[in-house]
Amino acid sequence: MCYINTLNKHDVKRCEVAIAGRYVPAEREQAFLDTIENPKYERDIVNGLKPFFQDKAPEDIKGFYSPEELSMLSSLHGTERDVESRMPVKMTRHFFEMAKTSKPLQRIIKASPDETLNLAGSEDPGYQMDFAPVEGMLHKYEMGLLYAVSTCSAHCRFCYREELISQKDIERQDGTVAKKGLAKIKEVTDYVRAHNEIVAANGGRHPETGREKLREVLLSGGDPMVLPNRKIGAWLAALAEAGVESIRLGTKEMSFHPNRFDDAFLSMLDAFHETYPEVGFRLMIHFNHPDEFLLRGPDGAYLENPNGSLKWHEDTLRAMEAVISRGWINVENQAPIIKGINDDSDALRVMQRALYRVGVGNHYFFCGRDIVAYRAFNVPIETAWNTLNESQKGLSGVETHARLSITHYKGKTEVVAVTNEPIPGVPGTENGVLIFKILRNALDAPDRGKVCIVGRNPDALWFDDYEDRVIFDEAGLFDYTRVDKKTIEAA
Numbered sequence: 001m002c003y004i005n006t007l008n009k010h011d012v013k014r015c016e017v018a019i020a021g022r023y024v025p026a027e028r029e030q031a032f033l034d035t036i037e038n039p040k041y042e043r044d045i046v047n048g049l050k051p052f053f054q055d056k057a058p059e060d061i062k063g064f065y066s067p068e069e070l071s072m073l074s075s076l077h078g079t080e081r082d083v084e085s086r087m088p089v090k091m092t093r094h095f096f097e098m099a100k101t102s103k104p105l106q107r108i109i110k111a112s113p114d115e116t117l118n119l120a121g122s123e124d125p126g127y128q129m130d131f132a133p134v135e136g137m138l139h140k141y142e143m144g145l146l147y148a149v150s151t152c153s154a155h156c157r158f159c160y161r162e163e164l165i166s167q168k169d170i171e172r173q174d175g176t177v178a179k180k181g182l183a184k185i186k187e188v189t190d191y192v193r194a195h196n197e198i199v200a201a202n203g204g205r206h207p208e209t210g211r212e213k214l215r216e217v218l219l220s221g222g223d224p225m226v227l228p229n230r231k232i233g234a235w236l237a238a239l240a241e242a243g244v245e246s247i248r249l250g251t252k253e254m255s256f257h258p259n260r261f262d263d264a265f266l267s268m269l270d271a272f273h274e275t276y277p278e279v280g281f282r283l284m285i286h287f288n289h290p291d292e293f294l295l296r297g298p299d300g301a302y303l304e305n306p307n308g309s310l311k312w313h314e315d316t317l318r319a320m321e322a323v324i325s326r327g328w329i330n331v332e333n334q335a336p337i338i339k340g341i342n343d344d345s346d347a348l349r350v351m352q353r354a355l356y357r358v359g360v361g362n363h364y365f366f367c368g369r370d371i372v373a374y375r376a377f378n379v380p381i382e383t384a385w386n387t388l389n390e391s392q393k394g395l396s397g398v399e400t401h402a403r404l405s406i407t408h409y410k411g412k413t414e415v416v417a418v419t420n421e422p423i424p425g426v427p428g429t430e431n432g433v434l435i436f437k438i439l440r441n442a443l444d445a446p447d448r449g450k451v452c453i454v455g456r457n458p459d460a461l462w463f464d465d466y467e468d469r470v471i472f473d474e475a476g477l478f479d480y481t482r483v484d485k486k487t488i489e490a491a
């Protein structure tokens, strides 16, 4: 209750906000928020294809698309094969500079007419909205994921959140159709508190879903690093106040605009850590290819430091070292393996080695998901496994922590092995087998550790390409029914 007569002006304002149903920061939270600096960042973004179509892109960027490419792309404009209505085009100056001499990097952000040749795919990969107890928040696994923003500094053509970034209408399980909304601090923290109170009152498990305390939350989007420091700080502090023990922030900004990790941002993180020292913080970064941070000489070879290690771009190295030197921030890289970008074991080997050397863990590599137009981007599952496996030959154990994951609708699934030889006496294994294993499973992970073995199909891009060759499926990957959204509790 607010005793408005006895409060000062600031308190009265907070009470009015609370009465209006908006989020009210606690006192120490507000004290932290008051310390945050909010500088503007000059990313020199080129937004969309229009500046290229109209010859208005900056002089040195104009040639990024050839006249033939522009003519093809412009002929698709406004048709159902319009590449920009599938995924908006966007790039930063820093990324352009890195991509100028790198075909794989160009493919990350450069629109191609081939993208919309085959638009098959899911509008909501993984039926993510089935796991949204409040708008903008997914609570599928043990942790929560937030859509904090719906854009990034630049846009990867293969993005599996293209439906969020392009603001597409998504059909929900109840038949309603709407764009994916963004998370709001009050709704999310109310949900976290309510969930955790129910769990605590029930001896550590939610009575309906079996899940434990929601102790970890991933700030995602889009890329939260496009938000001002104050907004990022507001999320961090509000989640900490709600009892979240560990926060992750997913970002590709180390690649798109490393100068975003400046003193103002790092001071905000320091102040957060000082205010909430018990809350863990992890940066989940996204490099697909070593060209995003390593320098090459005129002969195309990566430049070396005197000790033979590879030379980073100075802005990226400064940003990375500034983050890692804090000691309390963990940094992990994860990336999909995409056709023409990093389906290259040499590139993956260089990347895993170079990242681990500066203290970045190699977390996951992913097979591309079944997004709309996935056939333009995904490499066959078996090729992805072989590429990663080859890349890890000769690397040390600590450099090769990354596993290959494919996100089945049931949960994160590891592609454990691909064999070449038949298993004697087992029909369907004549060309070898592929073994999947569930790593993370929705709700309380009942199927973690279960495997599925299928006969090989070197062309398979998605699970349905194995439907006719399932040998053993204790994981239930080929007997999947959609989770009833009602089992995901509403706060």
Ligand code: SF4
Pocket (backbone or CB within 6 Å): 151, 152, 154, 155, 156, 158, 159, 160, 161, 221, 222, 223, 251, 252, 286
């Ligand atoms: S940075 Fe991530 S969210 Fe943003 S466009 Fe690329 S893949 Fe999508």
